[in-house]
Amino acid sequence: MADVVEKRLREYFKKNAFRPGDPIPKEMELAEALQVSRNVVREALSRLKMLGMIESKKKRGMILSEPDIFGGFERVLDPLILEQQTLKDLFELRLVLELGLADLIFLRKTDKDIQDLEKIVSKSTNINKTSFKVKNEIAFHGKLYEMTGNHTIMRFQTLLMPIFEYVVAEEEKQGAAYSISRITHIDLLEILKNGSAGQFKEAMRAHLSPHFERLI
Amino acid sequence: MADVVEKRLREYFKKNAFRPGDPIPKEMELAEALQVSRNVVREALSRLKMLGMIESKKKRGMILSEPDIFGGFERVLDPLILEQQTLKDLFELRLVLELGLADLIFLRKTDKDIQDLEKIVSKSTNINKTSFKVKNEIAFHGKLYEMTGNHTIMRFQTLLMPIFEYVVAEEEKQGAAYSISRITHIDLLEILKNGSAGQFKEAMRAHLSPHFERLI
DNA sequence: TTTGTCATTATGTTCTACATAATAAAACGT
DNA sequence: ACGTTTTATTATGTAGAACATAATGACAAA
Known part of the structure; x- marks a missing residue:
């Protein structure tokens, strides 16, 4: 299911024209919106973090960022x-x-x-x-x-x-x-x-x- | 910490010359070996799944597989x-x-x-x-x-x-x-x-x- | 004005519980 | 004795609660 969520997240960013620097919804909101547990959301987010697509800081939340292309x-x-x-x-x-x-x-x-x-x-x-x-x-x-x-x-x-x-x-x-x-x-x-x-x-x-x- | 675990997993596979098709240790064993929770291990594994490096089936466990290069x-x-x-x-x-x-x-x-x-x-x-x-x-x-x-x-x-x-x-x-x-x-x-x-x-x-x- | 304290908030981590599917073992009936 | 069904086991999949941690802002005291 992390597969699906990861894809939906990327589509969501694309559809709403998110740009590097833009803040993205918090984990709980995403979990609720997608009707999955926070756990699954975190797996998907972890993938995007690996690609460099998002960065996260405590309390500040997460922001979209320019990925490492390779x-x-x-x-x-x-x-x-x-x-x-x-x-x-x-x-x-x-x-x-x-x-x-x-x-x-x-x-x-x-x-x-x-x-x-x-x-x-x-x-x-x-x-x-x-x-x-x-x-x-x-x-x-x-x-x-x-x-x-x-x-x-x-x-x-x-x-x-x-x-x-x-x-x-x-x-x-x-x-x-x-x-x-x-x-x-x-x-x-x-x-x-x-x-x-x-x-x-x-x-x-x-x-x-x-x-x-x-x-x- | 998923970052670290992901890296250590890849190094582990490389060091032990794991080849596509080889079974890899179960989540609990990895968690214990790396001294992190199963949750963190799953985040790291989820990343490698995205790259196509591992596939998993219930009960059979997980196997290394040839990744999608692009x-x-x-x-x-x-x-x-x-x-x-x-x-x-x-x-x-x-x-x-x-x-x-x-x-x-x-x-x-x-x-x-x-x-x-x-x-x-x-x-x-x-x-x-x-x-x-x-x-x-x-x-x-x-x-x-x-x-x-x-x-x-x-x-x-x-x-x-x-x-x-x-x-x-x-x-x-x-x-x-x-x-x-x-x-x-x-x-x-x-x-x-x-x-x-x-x-x-x-x-x-x-x-x-x-x-x-x-x-x- | 500055400093210090405290409450708040969102991510990071751990743990428990249960669902699900595949497999093996055991029990059963004919 | 054989084949079928049932049951137990095992490893991944999903959910939820709990607590840690760090950053932020608000309020109060010096």
């Missing part, structure tokens, strides 16, 4: 409980994102961004250990996401990253041989400096080709 | 309660997706897919009413997502679509004049038939340029 998503992103197919789908989703970033990046990149990337690339040249390589890889691609100036996309990619790495690790464990890309971070950076969005897309596709080879 | 996301996607900036971020996110699809589409497209697209395009020629145009637009782009064979990406775009439309409608309401793209669905279809992924990316970028013009 809060629920984050809680559920566990490689152990998701199906293999879903994990692969998410792996591809991150690839798609990465390939689609070019135009946003070229729209918003700044000189400071280029300098940051140069620092990251310069560090990568004298690295041997695999764990450091992975960290450098993450730093470079993470910076690309940051350059879009889109906080939501960046958060999304941060959440997707562990899944991506998990899928790669699983495939390697099963004997997948990843070829080394002919396009390096240095090449990508060069295009960011002097090239076009179109060239960047092509280069990024080539850079990620080892992953694409394993898709089909 | 369940929480879906509940929160209301234009009225999200910040303007977040809405714009999501608008861009969908643009990025659309631009990144090309390689997956060319990897997996079938003759049947092309036929389906041709049907959709042929219907669009003799349409005047705006509402039908929008529906046709959705059908065409939705089909593109479907062609990736990636159910997760498709679901994600379905969720994002209403937000995308909301943002477009809001901008038009504020006097934004959308120029008409020089690349039509017909052009895109032609490239799908006889062109390359690279050409498709370029064409899609041009097709979406009216949206990009409003970004900066």
Whole structure:
């Protein structure tokens, strides 16, 4: 029944055009209006609290608030409980994102961004250990996401990253041989400096080709 | 306190490598183990039920199950309660997706897919009413997502679509004049038939340029 | 005016009780 | 001895009361 109440509450907020900051009725009133016990109402409210949709303070009551858009998503992103197919789908989703970033990046990149990337690339040249390589890889691609100036996309990619790495690790464990890309971070950076969005897309596709080879 | 219990439960499942289908301890046992009342445990469990992480049947007890990966996301996607900036971020996110699809589409497209697209395009020629145009637009782009064979990406775009439309409608309401793209669905279809992924990316970028013009 | 006390109010937490459904065990009749 | 019915048990679902806690405001005293 908490299911129903939760849904009805959300519909109620939507129907009455509640906005973040607006106070919502107290638990007892809701319980009476919906003809359920306060207990059930609290279960439903607890769900919405998890999503960040409502906040509550003693005596002051509860207010609607802006939810954490990926809060629920984050809680559920566990490689152990998701199906293999879903994990692969998410792996591809991150690839798609990465390939689609070019135009946003070229729209918003700044000189400071280029300098940051140069620092990251310069560090990568004298690295041997695999764990450091992975960290450098993450730093470079993470910076690309940051350059879009889109906080939501960046958060999304941060959440997707562990899944991506998990899928790669699983495939390697099963004997997948990843070829080394002919396009390096240095090449990508060069295009960011002097090239076009179109060239960047092509280069990024080539850079990620080892992953694409394993898709089909 | 439901917050804490919910987190501890998830950690408990993860630590003990619980998999979908595994039975989990009963409410009373959890309550005792965590030193809280059964009520608090039920609030936490109710949250996880919302995410689809657990299912419960009377007497049989509760089992862990595969969560709905976008369940929480879906509940929160209301234009009225999200910040303007977040809405714009999501608008861009969908643009990025659309631009990144090309390689997956060319990897997996079938003759049947092309036929389906041709049907959709042929219907669009003799349409005047705006509402039908929008529906046709959705059908065409939705089909593109479907062609990736990636159910997760498709679901994600379905969720994002209403937000995308909301943002477009809001901008038009504020006097934004959308120029008409020089690349039509017909052009895109032609490239799908006889062109390359690279050409498709370029064409899609041009097709979406009216949206990009409003970004900066 | 300031401070202190007290009543009030709404959420947070616990406990008890009972309903409900599914399962197992026991009792019963033929 | 077999199958059917009844009964008991168990775990979740729902309700309600009780008390704790914290924030607020009102009133009174210094």
